[in-house]
Amino acid sequence: MTRLELTLATAPVGALDLAPLLPATLSGMTLDQIRRLRLRHGTRSSALGDIFAVNGEPGELLALRGLTSGCLRVGAGLASGTLEISGNPGDELGREMSGGTILVRGNAGDGLGLGMSGGLIRVQGSVGDRVGGMLPGATRGMNEGTIIVTGDAGERVGERMRRGLIAICGDSGAYTGDRMLAGTIIVLGACGPHAGAGMRRGTLLLAERPAQMPTTFNPSGTFALTIMPLLAQYVADIDRRLARRIADFGRAERWCGDMAHGGKGEILLAAAAAGGR
Amino acid sequence: MLTRLKGGRIYDPENGVDGEVRDLYLRNGRIVEAPADPREAKEVIDISGRVVMSGAIDIHTHIGGGKVNIGRMMLPEDHATDLVAANRHPHLGCGHAAPSTRTAGYRYAEMGYVACFEPAMLAGNARQAHMELADTPMVDKGAYVLLGNDDYLLRALAAKRDPEYLRDYVAWTLNASQALAIKVVNPGGINAFKFNQRKLDLDEKNAGYGITPRQILTALADSVRALGLAHPLHVHGCNLGVPGNVETTLDTIRGLEGLRAHLTHVQFHSYGTEGDQKFSSGAARIAEAVNAAPNVSLDVGQIMFGRTITESGDSMRQYAGSAFADPKKWVGMDIECEAGCGVVPFRYKDRNFVNALQWAIGLEMFLLVDDPWRIFLTTDHPNGAPFTSYPHLIRLLMDRSFRRDMLATINPEAQAATTLGAIDREYSLYEIAIMTRAAPARSLGLKGFGSLAPGARAHITVYKDQANREKMFAKPEYVFKDGQLIVRNGRVVEEVHGATHVVHPDYDAAIERDLDTYFDRYMTVRKDNLRVTDDEVRDDGRGELVVHPTKRST
Numbered sequence: 001m002t003r004l005e006l007t008l009a010t011a012p013v014g015a016l017d018l019a020p021l022l023p024a025t026l027s028g029m030t031l032d033q034i035r036r037l038r039l040r041h042g043t044r045s046s047a048l049g050d051i052f053a054v055n056g057e058p059g060e061l062l063a064l065r066g067l068t069s070g071c072l073r074v075g076a077g078l079a080s081g082t083l084e085i086s087g088n089p090g091d092e093l094g095r096e097m098s099g100g101t102i103l104v105r106g107n108a109g110d111g112l113g114l115g116m117s118g119g120l121i122r123v124q125g126s127v128g129d130r131v132g133g134m135l136p137g138a139t140r141g142m143n144e145g146t147i148i149v150t151g152d153a154g155e156r157v158g159e160r161m162r163r164g165l166i167a168i169c170g171d172s173g174a175y176t177g178d179r180m181l182a183g184t185i186i187v188l189g190a191c192g193p194h195a196g197a198g199m200r201r202g203t204l205l206l207a208e209r210p211a212q213m214p215t216t217f218n219p220s221g222t223f224a225l226t227i228m229p230l231l232a233q234y235v236a237d238i239d240r241r242l243a244r245r246i247a248d249f250g251r252a253e254r255w256c257g258d259m260a261h262g263g264k265g266e267i268l269l270a271a272a273a274a275g276g277r
Numbered sequence: 278m279l280t281r282l283k284g285g286r287i288y289d290p291e292n293g294v295d296g297e298v299r300d301l302y303l304r305n306g307r308i309v310e311a312p313a314d315p316r317e318a319k320e321v322i323d324i325s326g327r328v329v330m331s332g333a334i335d336i337h338t339h340i341g342g343g344k345v346n347i348g349r350m351m352l353p354e355d356h357a358t359d360l361v362a363a364n365r366h367p368h369l370g371c372g373h374a375a376p377s378t379r380t381a382g383y384r385y386a387e388m389g390y391v392a393c394f395e396p397a398m399l400a401g402n403a404r405q406a407h408m409e410l411a412d413t414p415m416v417d418k419g420a421y422v423l424l425g426n427d428d429y430l431l432r433a434l435a436a437k438r439d440p441e442y443l444r445d446y447v448a449w450t451l452n453a454s455q456a457l458a459i460k461v462v463n464p465g466g467i468n469a470f471k472f473n474q475r476k477l478d479l480d481e482k483n484a485g486y487g488i489t490p491r492q493i494l495t496a497l498a499d500s501v502r503a504l505g506l507a508h509p510l511h512v513h514g515c516n517l518g519v520p521g522n523v524e525t526t527l528d529t530i531r532g533l534e535g536l537r538a539h540l541t542h543v544q545f546h547s548y549g550t551e552g553d554q555k556f557s558s559g560a561a562r563i564a565e566a567v568n569a570a571p572n573v574s575l576d577v578g579q580i581m582f583g584r585t586i587t588e589s590g591d592s593m594r595q596y597a598g599s600a601f602a603d604p605k606k607w608v609g610m611d612i613e614c615e616a617g618c619g620v621v622p623f624r625y626k627d628r629n630f631v632n633a634l635q636w637a638i639g640l641e642m643f644l645l646v647d648d649p650w651r652i653f654l655t656t657d658h659p660n661g662a663p664f665t666s667y668p669h670l671i672r673l674l675m676d677r678s679f680r681r682d683m684l685a686t687i688n689p690e691a692q693a694a695t696t697l698g699a700i701d702r703e704y705s706l707y708e709i710a711i712m713t714r715a716a717p718a719r720s721l722g723l724k725g726f727g728s729l730a731p732g733a734r735a736h737i738t739v740y741k742d743q744a745n746r747e748k749m750f751a752k753p754e755y756v757f758k759d760g761q762l763i764v765r766n767g768r769v770v771e772e773v774h775g776a777t778h779v780v781h782p783d784y785d786a787a788i789e790r791d792l793d794t795y796f797d798r799y800m801t802v803r804k805d806n807l808r809v810t811d812d813e814v815r816d817d818g819r820g821e822l823v824v825h826p827t828k829r830s831t
Binding site (some may be wrong): 043138139 | 605
């Protein structure tokens with residue numbers, strides 16, 4: 001597979017908008033054309049060649065190296081191809097993404113996968129708030145796709161999420177699954193307060209029991225759910241370790257809620273967590 | 278300096294000039310007589326073959342005040358999906374249906390508009406409205422203050438106070454809120470909503486006060502007449518959007534008994550109940566009544582297909598419409614229990630029978646009302662469509678075959694239900710100049726506007742004469758405001774700030790004592806907190822206050 005590599009050489013003043021850098025957009029261009037591309041930062045713009053060192057050959061795979069938190073909207077609108085990112089990119093990575101893959105070796109900022117409708121984002125570090133959340137003004141968050149975060153996540157993971165899968169292998173902050181409409185969120189570490197607040201449907205899978213279960217959720221028994229092996233199988237292609245953890249969940253204690261919003265959602269506590277009751 | 282605009286084709290209905298080729302001379306912001314020797318002009322701009330009109334005026338456009346801001350807050354996607362390149366003008370802003378103030382001013386200027394009027398300012402919210410208008414550059418502006426659902430007026434009517442007392446109150450409100458005219462929205466109905474009435478017909482009593490909309494309408498229309506305001510009572514009638522409301526509107530016209538009134542966004546008030554869907558066009562009946570009633574003028578409130586926001590003081594009707602919100606969210610508001618407001622996002626669809634027929638009804642109205650001096654071009658921005666659709670609307674009016682092509686694309690049942698296809702009328706450039714320039718200037722009493730005669734303010738738009746009228750009106754070649762070139766080829770080249778137009782009719786100071794007592798007793802602020810001072814409008818010299826004369830000016 002051909003690979004184009006852009007290495008951040010001189011970070012410009014002001015937030016750098018990297019939404020234009022998609023494999024499909026660059027694939028038909030020569031290296032010179034790519035160097036001449038204008039990138040906006042703050043209220044100004046500069047040639048890509050003045051900001052990045054450009055190597056390789058444009059194609060399906062685009063590597064962005066040495067990104068900093070000033071690099072916004074990396075991979076926004078990605079529909080196909082693969083983005084490999086090293087460094088710690090900033091906010092709104094994979095915003096409105098509809099397909100393809102983004103792999104981040106480092107931490108990412110707020111609003112990862114905002115309004116996402118397909119594709120896969122894997123982050124090997126930690127991320128900020130509102131993972132898979134909604135665009136400003138939208139009534140629905142993430143609509144499809146998969147987000148897997150190896151580290152921790154901030155507040156409001158999967159806010160108003162409609163469909164898809166978000167897995168946080170570390171801890172997640174307050175209001176995980178806030179006003180969730182449907183979809184699946186897995187948290188392997190500690191989950192912050194108010195999990196599933198305002199949740200209508202969907203599943204919140206927690207490996208650890210929260211310090212306090214939300215008062216608007218009702219316990220409704222312990223089950224060996226068929227969905228677990230299926231979920232493990234789905235994830236196995238992407239992350240074997242995560243798949244093993246899900247397979248180890250065993251029987252799950254099921255809590256229904258949010259009872260103030262119809263109560264068709266559920267929080268599933270892994271057997272180990274339930275046993276520690 | 279004397280500037281000569283050479284060889285343009287002039288359309289100046291105010292002075293009866295219909296397409297005559299002649300030169301225009303400008304000096305110190307005014308149009309002046311041709312000098313004896315044309316060489317006196319130091320600057321000559323050759324506009325041979327171009328169409329020249331005065332600057333356009335929008336008589337009814339929601340560009341400032343509380344509800345517009347609610348729309349902006351509730352729909353960030355309206356801005357996020359309609360970005361303006363930041364390098365065009367720094368900090369210009371953006372937005373589709375509820376653009377930021379600065380964007381609105383620029384877009385108006387870029388279509389050749391020089392004055393815009395916000396038709397729904399609440400006295401209690403006047404300061405906010407004027408601040409937004411002050412932030413709207415490029416155009417002159419003004420606002421109509423809402424009366425007719427306020428507790429004070431309704432109490433006075435219920436107590437059968439004499440007309441003189443009402444006039445004093447109306448005059449005080451105009452002064453305090455720095456308004457140009459009076460508007461009434463769903464007379465008494467917004468108030469009745471708070472007494473759990475969900476509709477209020479023209480002769481139905483408001484449960485709280487025992488007052489009917491008809492009483493409110495005639496009382497206000499009479500006050501406006503007695504105060505001698507140039508612009509008649511601006512009426513947003515009862516039953517907006519209700520099938521069958523054509524009867525209400527006809528009743529309203531009859532009920533005015535010769536008093537002058539301006540019926541606004543009449544398209545929304547011209548629905549019958551015929552046909553399988555119990556929704557039909559009442560445009561022909563309204564047009565007939567308007568043609569026979571010289572005391573009535575109207576603007577259409579044409580709808581255009583696409584996404585927009587409906588923002589109205591009519592909380593009663595907006596509540597009813599909230600079920601159709603797209604996207605599904607809406608806001609209903611009340612300010613100080615004085616009036617209401619509802620903001621409902623909406624998408625007009627050409628495949629939808631009702632929307633398609635609404636579109637046709639608006640166009641029927643334009644084409645069936647004979648006198649262009651009494652019908653103004655509006656989309657009730659943003660309720661029918663954003664004002665940026667005016668050029669498209671002008672093309673629909675001026676180009677019969679284009680209109681028929683568009684008609685062929687809408688819902689087939691709506692096509693069958695409208696007479697639009699059979700109407701041959703095409704507006705001429707002269708008539709467009711009347712309805713967008715001369716007539717609104719006259720209706721609002723704006724001296725020096727809507728005219729290209731010597732002495733008039735040098736508001737001039739120059740268009741390339743193109744067969745495609747949409748393209749032509751979307752992008753004027755030159756726009757002059759007060760003699761200054763502000764737009765070149767549809768792009769702003771100079772940012773200017775317009776004046777605010779107001780009236781200050783005199784009133785008996787005794788009303789202030791009553792109001793003081795009333796405010797102390799019932800309101801959260803004192804009466805004097807409402808008053809917007811002249812200096813506030815002047816805004817440290819950025820703005821300018823133009824006070825128009827009334828019968829009772831001091």
